[in-house]
Amino acid sequence: MTDDWSSALLTDRYELTMLQGALRSGTAHRKTVFEMFARRLPDARRYGVVGGPGRFLDALERFRFPTPVLDFLSDARVVDEPTLEWLAGYRFTGDVWGYGEGECYFPGSPILVVESTFAEAVLLETIALSIYNHDSAIASAASRMVTAAGGRPLIEMGSRRAHEAAAVAAARAAYIAGFATSSNLEAGRRYGVPTAGTAAHAFVLLHDSERHAFQTQLDALGVGTTLLVDTFDVERAVLTSLELAGPRLGGVRLDSGDLAITASRVRKILDEHGATETRIVVTGDLDEHAIQALAVAPVDGYGVGTALVTGSGAPTASLVYKLVARARETGADAPLEPVAKRSVGKPSKGGRKWGYRRLDGQGVAGGEVVYDYAPQETRDLRPLLRHLVSGGEVIGREPLDTARERHTAAVTELPDTAQQMSRGEPAIPTHFEQRSAM
Amino acid sequence: MTDDWSSALLTDRYELTMLQGALRSGTAHRKTVFEMFARRLPDARRYGVVGGPGRFLDALERFRFPTPVLDFLSDARVVDEPTLEWLAGYRFTGDVWGYGEGECYFPGSPILVVESTFAEAVLLETIALSIYNHDSAIASAASRMVTAAGGRPLIEMGSRRAHEAAAVAAARAAYIAGFATSSNLEAGRRYGVPTAGTAAHAFVLLHDSERHAFQTQLDALGVGTTLLVDTFDVERAVLTSLELAGPRLGGVRLDSGDLAITASRVRKILDEHGATETRIVVTGDLDEHAIQALAVAPVDGYGVGTALVTGSGAPTASLVYKLVARARETGADAPLEPVAKRSVGKPSKGGRKWGYRRLDGQGVAGGEVVYDYAPQETRDLRPLLRHLVSGGEVIGREPLDTARERHTAAVTELPDTAQQMSRGEPAIPTHFEQRSAM
Known part of the structure; x- marks a missing residue:
């Protein structure tokens, strides 16, 4: 407006x-x-x-x-x-x-x-x-998610599941309640909410191979970027990531499957390759209960979409x-x-x-x-x-x-x-x- | 925008x-x-x-x-x-x-x-x-409500329970799905959705008495208006309405209590006073199930708010x-x-x-x-x-x-x-x- x-x-x-x-x-x-x-x-x-x-x-x-x-x-x-x-x-x-x-x-x-x-x-x-x-x-739903995350950062990424103007207000409300960042650019422009983002499966599928996509993203956004590793086979994708980026890779994102089990496996691979600082970000229909259930998993950040913008019930x-x-x-x-x-x-x-x-x-x-x-x-x-x-x-x-x-x-x-x-x-x-x- | x-x-x-x-x-x-x-x-x-x-x-x-x-x-x-x-x-x-x-x-x-x-x-x-x-x-939620209403008109009135811009889009979507009208003025201006409305309890309470409020509304909006009759005592309010407006009163609105029982009582009073054409509009947290449950009640229209703009679940x-x-x-x-x-x-x-x-x-x-x-x-x-x-x-x-x-x-x-x-x-x-x- x-x-x-x-x-x-x-x-x-x-x-x-x-x-x-x-x-x-x-x-x-x-x-x-x-x-x-x-x-x-x-x-x-x-x-x-x-x-x-x-x-x-x-x-x-x-x-x-x-x-x-x-x-x-x-x-x-x-x-x-x-x-x-x-x-x-x-x-x-x-x-x-x-x-x-x-x-x-x-x-x-x-x-x-x-x-x-x-x-x-x-x-x-x-x-x-x-x-x-x-x-x-x-804000009320977001605050509970922040509590459930116990200090781990939360990214708001629900714009696509909300009316386009409501999405901007939702990003603002989530930030007030303690979310670290939002994917919504207009919330950044209008309210100064810090924005963040990774990449989508479409980016991987566009390229000739997952390796091609990862190399492109690393070239364009630097080694600190977060690679999406669940388009085909997670463990193979993590190995490819490490091969291309080395142990200074910023992060990997998991968007499907049993997030707790997968995160543990991925953490093990990362650590074995010296990538102890590489962050694991999880997304995929998370709400406050799913976030809390991941408290003991080796997760470094949560992306929350639908549950946030719909007030989690x-x-x-x-x-x-x-x-x-x-x-x-x-x-x-x-x-x-x-x-x-x-x-x-x-x-x-x-x-x-x-x-x-x-x-x-x-x-x-x-x-x-x-x-x-x-x-x-x-x-x-x-x-x-x-x-x-x-x-x-x-x-x-x-x-x-x-x-x-x-x-x-x-x-x-x-x-x-x-x-x-x-x-x-x-x-x-x-x-x-x-x-x-x- | x-x-x-x-x-x-x-x-x-x-x-x-x-x-x-x-x-x-x-x-x-x-x-x-x-x-x-x-x-x-x-x-x-x-x-x-x-x-x-x-x-x-x-x-x-x-x-x-x-x-x-x-x-x-x-x-x-x-x-x-x-x-x-x-x-x-x-x-x-x-x-x-x-x-x-x-x-x-x-x-x-x-x-x-x-x-x-x-x-x-x-x-x-x-x-x-x-x-x-x-x-x-x-639209998906609205369509079910239209089915449940079985031909009786539905008014969309959920703006206050939704983001202010989402509310305009919701009014538009409800109209597409068969709602008759919306309370939202911007939906009228921008999309040509027919707008409608009655009066709030605040209007009754502002005046020196319910009678004073009804008389004011009738003077301002004509005998075809819909009077809100549940601020104090419904049956007394209906009698007051008839006394002031006569049998050509446009409608009465019920916003609380057991709507089926109250509507039957009100219909009886209206009919006894010759107000057989006076419409009974019911509102108050209605969803498709509540609307369907009122199918046998003498109701002439439904106002739907929260359930509509939140997609009814x-x-x-x-x-x-x-x-x-x-x-x-x-x-x-x-x-x-x-x-x-x-x-x-x-x-x-x-x-x-x-x-x-x-x-x-x-x-x-x-x-x-x-x-x-x-x-x-x-x-x-x-x-x-x-x-x-x-x-x-x-x-x-x-x-x-x-x-x-x-x-x-x-x-x-x-x-x-x-x-x-x-x-x-x-x-x-x-x-x-x-x-x-x-």
């Missing part, structure tokens, strides 16, 4: 027709608070990982209604003339707070808090949820964006009142929220505390909300590596149960602290 | 480094055939649905390396100077054949056939797979793009030879393929026939490959409704077993017809 792109139509039609209704009834400019949260963690995970704040801030700044967009809305009769006039001048002027990107979250964590008029805030619902639901799903974080408070009158001073629907099975808690993580004396997280008031801050309460947008101005931008470091710290702080790959309860419980029953 | 956007970096790094190697060894300009196919259907489905050809042709035309893209590749040292020079002039000049959009496919169907030099064809791997894998996953179609033939020398006349890797568990069949559907005397499909030669065409063989790109020129564009009609015809042609929601074998078997053992 280029810089002049408007994000405004990446939106459900009803956001605009609700705006039309509210403009007509005079409720559009009532002050409101919308909150994004998860009712539960996907797939019985131990924690979720916030992905999306950086991309959301970009989308917020591009949320405008230029003439071509207004023309479509007019031609398609989506909204009436007064609504089009209001949209022409749209610019978000409110405040946004949110959990930092890479932070862990739990059921009920107020991941994003948007305070503005109904008209301004309701329009952001779809785009905010699209970005957070996708990026958080990927949970392709969406299922976050929701709900109205939790609104004024009964228009005006900045009108008091906010909590509101909540009572739909069967989908209850929500009214009122603006403040999220904190409670730490014990050793700095280990013991609980997520969600207040319906701004609490007195104490040393054992780590505040989780950052001020992202102030009076419409984006103030919460940060480098991608800041999010990556935040994630490492947030996971380290959790109790050991967070590292379990099994399905189960959240690693810490969520407590709702209410000043008054509402 | 705007029109000046280049799609070239939506690509894995190794496509470019393989190009660099092949340019150096002189194999880059060997004629090749790459083929896209599925080893198996996702999730033990009965058939897959081809989604993506239209978007792929758009991406192919935008696959260029303008200066900013080359600058990135140079600065990040992805490829060397000779490769950058070659990329600067990149334009696909080969031929592409593919299954029509909306067509059904089976394991081994040659969904896309790309014939060109290695250099030109290998670069398209990632973008082609990203588009087809996403769009086919969504199969978020990627797992299609692969493999080199199946290549010349041993450069030049247009050099003969193509079939190639195939022998990796454990991932075999592929070498050689260019031609796909046909065999029909019986009643026009019912009996098998997918994949030839490794162009067969004599007969009346019982329906050819499945369309010529999409000829000498680099896109010739296969078609209106979205053509794909939609093709899909209806293709599903109708399948045997009854295709309509089963249970997991199982493909509805028809795939036969590989080989002229010679290769």
Whole structure:
């Protein structure tokens, strides 16, 4: 997407027709608070990982209604003339707070808090949820893979199994969660994610022989490259690699078969030929469980594709964006009142929220505390909300590596149960602290 | 994405480094055939649905390396100077054949056939797979939902649970597979997908009362609108709706609770008040099974979100793009030879393929026939490959409704077993017809 792109139509039609209704009834400019949260963690995970704040801030700044967009809305009769006039001048002027990107979250964590008029805030619902639901799903899955890899580097290589634009966001989210590199070039260009890659079977098959292909790759990319050795016979290919590259060969990649057994055999051959520093990279439908199962195998890195970009069983974080408070009158001073629907099975808690993580004396997280008031801050309460947008101005931008470091710290702080790959309860419980029953 | 956007970096790094190697060894300009196919259907489905050809042709035309893209590749040292020079002039000049959009496919169907030099064809791997894998996953899930709905209209409303750009493609794919409308406005603007929507709980909660909200919506959108009636008490909300709108109310939406029981109660109230034409639309985590379970309930339409955009358990179609033939020398006349890797568990069949559907005397499909030669065409063989790109020129564009009609015809042609929601074998078997053992 280029810089002049408007994000405004990446939106459900009803956001605009609700705006039309509210403009007509005079409720559009009532002050409101919308909150994004998860009712539960996907797939019985131990924690979720916030992905999306950086991309959301970009989308917020591009949320405008230029003439071509207004023309479509007019031609398609989506909204009436007064609504089009209001949209022409749209610019978000409110405040946004949110959990930092890479932070862990739990059921009920107020991941994003948007305070503005109904008209301004309701329009952001779809785009905010699209970005957070996708990026958080990927970051949450990626974090478990990083844990399972136990310090060995992970390459993200799932672009081909995801929508082409989602793939770029997935590479970014995986990097935040601790992946070392991505195969996706646009993620490198747009976000500075380090890129990496080896070669495909097609490259071997193109050439007159495997030897011909290996020699070509070594000539073109140097002895530090990684050769793909499973097109025909793995052991023979490894011997050919060593013959051509010598013991300084960078790496070999295995993409099929029993990876643990094959890696052991390959390691033995490499070591016998003095190639003790040559790395073994494995790929091929790996997920966190397959990665963990390879912990004792002589593997130096993992390439992960499909499981990463599909959220490893949970392709969406299922976050929701709900109205939790609104004024009964228009005006900045009108008091906010909590509101909540009572739909069967989908209850929500009214009122603006403040999220904190409670730490014990050793700095280990013991609980997520969600207040319906701004609490007195104490040393054992780590505040989780950052001020992202102030009076419409984006103030919460940060480098991608800041999010990556935040994630490492947030996971380290959790109790050991967070590292379990099994399905189960959240690693810490969520407590709702209410000043008054509402 | 705007029109000046280049799609070239939506690509894995190794496509470019393989190009660099092949340019150096002189194999880059060997004629090749790459083929896209599925080893198996996702999730033990009965058939897959081809989604993506239209978007792929758009991406192919935008696959260029303008200066900013080359600058990135140079600065990040992805490829060397000779490769950058070659990329600067990149334009696909080969031929592409593919299954029509909306067509059904089976394991081994040659969904896309790309014939060109290695250099030109290998670069398209990632973008082609990203588009087809996403769009086919969504179309395949959507088609089952359309079957389950048995003629009742389906609204696609999953944008908030998918990456914001994937959401637009998902709306398009769902429409091809038979959905009536989408909530996604960009899908309306870009592809002409009809858009629709109702209202959210936030709209009800914003107002002073449910009655206030309903009156506002009726004033703004007219009596034909659909009111959301489950924010507090469904039956009271329906009575309020009828009081305000009378029996000509367009519809009511239910988003929670036991939808079958609630719909029956609501239908009874509506009918008792003469609102026999008022439609009941149900939403709330519906998938094809939930839709089918509501077949006997008095429901007039379904809104489907999460399950649609996540492919209902199969978020990627797992299609692969493999080199199946290549010349041993450069030049247009050099003969193509079939190639195939022998990796454990991932075999592929070498050689260019031609796909046909065999029909019986009643026009019912009996098998997918994949030839490794162009067969004599007969009346019982329906050819499945369309010529999409000829000498680099896109010739296969078609209106979205053509794909939609093709899909209806293709599903109708399948045997009854295709309509089963249970997991199982493909509805028809795939036969590989080989002229010679290769």
